Amino acid sequence: MNSQPPDPPGIIRDETGAQTLLGYVVDITAQDGTARCILDIEAQHGNRHGSLHGGDTRFMTISMNTQFMAPARSGRVVATGSISGGGRSLLFAEGEVVDENGTVIATATGVYKRVREGGS
Numbered sequence: 001m002n003s004q005p006p007d008p009p010g011i012i013r014d015e016t017g018a019q020t021l022l023g024y025v026v027d028i029t030a031q032d033g034t035a036r037c038i039l040d041i042e043a044q045h046g047n048r049h050g051s052l053h054g055g056d057t058r059f060m061t062i063s064m065n066t067q068f069m070a071p072a073r074s075g076r077v078v079a080t081g082s083i084s085g086g087g088r089s090l091l092f093a094e095g096e097v098v099d100e101n102g103t104v105i106a107t108a109t110g111v112y113k114r115v116r117e118g119g120s
Helices: 017-022
Strands: 011-013 023-027 036-038 057-066 077-086 090-099 105-116
Touching: 077 105
Parallel strands: none
Antiparallel strands: 011 023, 023 036, 057 105, 077 090, 090 105
């Protein structure tokens, strides 16, 4: 038996599998046409440094772009990434996700700034 009161209209919780897995809530109650996605950060959301993505101690995300090419409904998907360039302070990376049939599901590019330990 659920002891919590039901969410008010405009609060969307557990609507999709991804939303349930990650634990975020969508709030569309604002009257100005905006929406908010709310996530209470817990241990399972952290990276290997114990912080939410973008908070790494070695690299800081400057930009990240993802292009979704095809749906993945079942089976195994594999993500492969590589460094495509960079210099002393910036690192350029690219990646793709393919399904077990070789169909490209998504591609991505990113720019990351090297961060010295204990500093910026």
